[in-house]
Amino acid sequence: MTITPKGSDLASxxxxxxxxxxxxxxxxCRGELATPLTPAAQLAxxxxxxxxALVLSALWGVAAGSSSATLALANAFxxxxxxLLSAIAALPAGLVALRLTNGRLAARDxxxxxxxxxxxxxxxxxxLAPLVAxxxxxxxxxxxxxxxxxxxxxxxxxxLLFGRAVKRRVAGEPGRTxxxxxxxxxxxxxxxxxxxxxxxxxxIIGEVGTRFDGGFDRVFAR
Amino acid sequence: xxSLGGHSAGYTQAVWLVASLxxxxxxxxxxxxxxxxxxxxxxxxxxxxxxxxxxxARRVPDRAADEHSRA
Numbered sequence: 001m002t003i004t005p006k007g008s009d010l011a012s013x014x015x016x017x018x019x020x021x022x023x024x025x026x027x028x029c030r031g032e033l034a035t036p037l038t039p040a041a042q043l044a045x046x047x048x049x050x051x052x053a054l055v056l057s058a059l060w061g062v063a064a065g066s067s068s069a070t071l072a073l074a075n076a077f078x079x080x081x082x083x084l085l086s087a088i089a090a091l092p093a094g095l096v097a098l099r100l101t102n103g104r105l106a107a108r109d110x111x112x113x114x115x116x117x118x119x120x121x122x123x124x125x126x127x128l129a130p131l132v133a134x135x136x137x138x139x140x141x142x143x144x145x146x147x148x149x150x151x152x153x154x155x156x157x158x159x160l161l162f163g164r165a166v167k168r169r170v171a172g173e174p175g176r177t178x179x180x181x182x183x184x185x186x187x188x189x190x191x192x193x194x195x196x197x198x199x200x201x202x203x204i205i206g207e208v209g210t211r212f213d214g215g216f217d218r219v220f221a222r
Numbered sequence: 223x224x225s226l227g228g229h230s231a232g233y234t235q236a237v238w239l240v241a242s243l244x245x246x247x248x249x250x251x252x253x254x255x256x257x258x259x260x261x262x263x264x265x266x267x268x269x270x271x272x273x274x275x276x277x278x279a280r281r282v283p284d285r286a287a288d289e290h291s292r293a
Contacts, residue, residue: 038263038266038267038270040259040260040262040263040266041263041266041267043255043259043263044256044259044263047252047255047259048256050252054249077242081241081242081246084245084248084249085241085244085245088244088245196226197241200226200237200238200241201238214226215226215227217226217227
């Protein structure tokens with residue numbers, strides 16, 4: 001039996017054929033898709049978001065380590081791994097917080113919003129990567145601060161995107177403030193884990209290193 | 223020479239190696255889950271299109287019968 005979709009069928013199948021990257025860009029820019037996804041499609045998009053985020057962060061890693069070919073190659077593995085491990089370390093606490101606060105958000109929605117915001121954050125990292133590379137090679141003063149600054153900008157972007165995504169998903173429902181608690185916990189734990197994994201994987205930014213290469217002990221040393 | 227947390231550099235490297243292996247294993251699992259979930263998503267999409275097609279095909283004869291009875 002051959003089925004030829006017409007009218008709305010055609011529009012919906014066109015939406016289904018839309019690439020995951022296009023869907024992720026729509027989610028990053030608008031905060032939601034035109035039509036809701038099935039649970040399986042949502043999980044597939046979440047995994048795609050994670051993989052895309054890792055690829056984008058690898059681009060930044062190569063730029064930040066471009067002082068030597070060895071470091072650039074190592075960063076292509078180290079930076080994505082640092083981000084993935086930080087996310088893995090933070091996720092369980094976020095899910096437990098979601099349950100404890102009785103938030104009006106499904107666990108898969110939280111994970112999906114987290115993965116999409118990771119994609120958004122690493123997109124900012126990747127777009128700033130050429131600037132980081134250029135300044136690293138041409139300025140002794142601005143190179144390292146710019147690389148560090150790009151990380152903070154991407155973290156702030158990802159946090160805003162995450163908050164917006166969760167806020168939209170619980171809009172109009174009672175007790176929606178409770179759903180924002182896991183967002184705060186996830187972001188705080190992600191940042192805390194990121195700091196230590198960066199220290200474990202150091203050097204990442206140039207051969208000179210930064211204050212973050214020593215982890216918590218050095219960042220908060222008196 | 224001490225490294226992170228007062229541990230030796232070798233210890234820190236070993237921790238990073240174990241963490242990296244764990245991360246790589248998670249990536250492999252994600253890849254496997256993606257294959258299964260993608261197939262299920264395509265099946266769900268196909269079922270939805272068939273259901274919508276059946277629904278619209280059923281509506282067309284109904285409308286024709288209504289117009290015929292009105293005439």
